[in-house]
Amino acid sequence: MPNMETRYIDAHCHVQFEQYDADRAEVIDEMRSQGVAGIVVGCDLDSSQKAVALAEKHEHLYAAVGLHPNHESSEWYDISYQRQLAAHPKVVAIGECGLDYYRLPGDTSVHSAEATKVKQKTLFKQHLALAIEFDKPLIIHCRPSKGSTDAYRDLIELLEEERSKDLNTHLNTYQNLRGDIHFFVGGVAEAQALNALGFTVSFTAVITFMHDYDAVIKTVPLANLLVETDAPYVAPAVRRGQRNDPLAVIDVVSRIARIREEDPESVRQTLLENTRQLFDLARP
Ligand SMILES: [Zn+2]
Numbered sequence: 001m002p003n004m005e006t007r008y009i010d011a012h013c014h015v016q017f018e019q020y021d022a023d024r025a026e027v028i029d030e031m032r033s034q035g036v037a038g039i040v041v042g043c044d045l046d047s048s049q050k051a052v053a054l055a056e057k058h059e060h061l062y063a064a065v066g067l068h069p070n071h072e073s074s075e076w077y078d079i080s081y082q083r084q085l086a087a088h089p090k091v092v093a094i095g096e097c098g099l100d101y102y103r104l105p106g107d108t109s110v111h112s113a114e115a116t117k118v119k120q121k122t123l124f125k126q127h128l129a130l131a132i133e134f135d136k137p138l139i140i141h142c143r144p145s146k147g148s149t150d151a152y153r154d155l156i157e158l159l160e161e162e163r164s165k166d167l168n169t170h171l172n173t174y175q176n177l178r179g180d181i182h183f184f185v186g187g188v189a190e191a192q193a194l195n196a197l198g199f200t201v202s203f204t205a206v207i208t209f210m211h212d213y214d215a216v217i218k219t220v221p222l223a224n225l226l227v228e229t230d231a232p233y234v235a236p237a238v239r240r241g242q243r244n245d246p247l248a249v250i251d252v253v254s255r256i257a258r259i260r261e262e263d264p265e266s267v268r269q270t271l272l273e274n275t276r277q278l279f280d281l282a283r284p
Pocket of ligand 1: 012041096102230
């Protein structure tokens, strides 16, 4: 079956997860018939492999490979295997990777939480090195502890450190470092700092039932925004609590147009173009 014209790209979904085992083919077919392409993001070795397999099979799917910061204790980052996956032509990003301070283990022991942060940072730096090696963007998961911006502060510091290393060595590796901060939950200041470092921020269907991010969505230039679903998580308002799917990216796009009070069609086109550019996706 030929692909429909691509009208939307879900920059972050997990259609390889078991939540789709019963109807994965239907979901992927429905995406194609509605002109929705998607980046299938791995969280560990198994889901990264499955993402690559789906991208290999379907023209409108792409893959990202990485190890989620919450999996740092359950799995070793097998860099040589990750490197093999990363070399695949349909792997368009490295991730998801990053920092998650929301659910640190051993909350009773300060030492253990701190040790986990250190491990997460080390793991993130390995992804960063791989992104530079393959000249691919990063897909970053960054979640601060409750009521704080701690993880964003550390992430920004880490990226700035990388940039200054570059200035000192004149290797210019940083100039190619880029990516998306997925499921953005920070404020305007964090978004602007990350934009200045060459990163977009992306939003899910959370924005269809929460107004917490309206200020960021209105303030940040449209060129620095991406759309995603993080499906199977966070279904839009109309289907809240149910399993989500990448078609919800359509709701996210129209919500962004409404919040910014801009023409929905031109917002759709710009967001599509942003994703194509960042992940270097071929035009049909
Ligand atoms: Zn995810």
